[in-house]
Amino acid sequence: MGATILLVDDDETIRDFLTEFLTLEGFLIVTAINGKEAMKVLSKQKIDLLITDLKMPEMDGLELSIKIKTDYPSLKVLGISGDDNPNEPDDFHELSRSFFDEFLLKPLDCKEILENINKLLLQ
Numbered sequence: 390m391g392a393t394i395l396l397v398d399d400d401e402t403i404r405d406f407l408t409e410f411l412t413l414e415g416f417l418i419v420t421a422i423n424g425k426e427a428m429k430v431l432s433k434q435k436i437d438l439l440i441t442d443l444k445m446p447e448m449d450g451l452e453l454s455i456k457i458k459t460d461y462p463s464l465k466v467l468g469i470s471g472d473d474n475p476n477e478p479d480d481f482h483e484l485s486r487s488f489f490d491e492f493l494l495k496p497l498d499c500k501e502i503l504e505n506i507n508k509l510l511l512q
Contacts, residue, residue, distance in 0.1 A: 392417070393437050394438045397423065397453065398420075398469070407502070424456070428456065438466075438506060441467070443468055444470065465510070468491070470492070
């Protein structure tokens with residue numbers, strides 16, 4: 390069996406799509422709808438990689454990634470976001486990217502996701 394990936398996204402369509410795609414690629418997928426739920430999963434189960442959306446209710450992906458780097462420093466985090474708002478200051482995007490091991494923008498490309506996952510799992 391492949392690596393266990395925790396997928397955190399409040400968008401059910403994205404969660405379902407990535408779960409199906411990554412399961413077909415041989416990964417075991419566990420899902421959460423926000424950072425708070427993800428932290429509960431992490432306290433109970435060994436996770437090899439975390440993929441998280443940036444903007445979510447209760448605990449967003451940036452807050453989650455910062456907490457991961459403190460509580461689970463060896464866990465790699467792949468950030469994803471569909472909100473690349475040109476009106477937001479560039480330093481926000483640089484700051485958020487600095488807390489993720491890799492960062493992808495939606496719409497997601499399956500080949501790019503797989504390449505990033507495999508790269509992070511080998512680190």
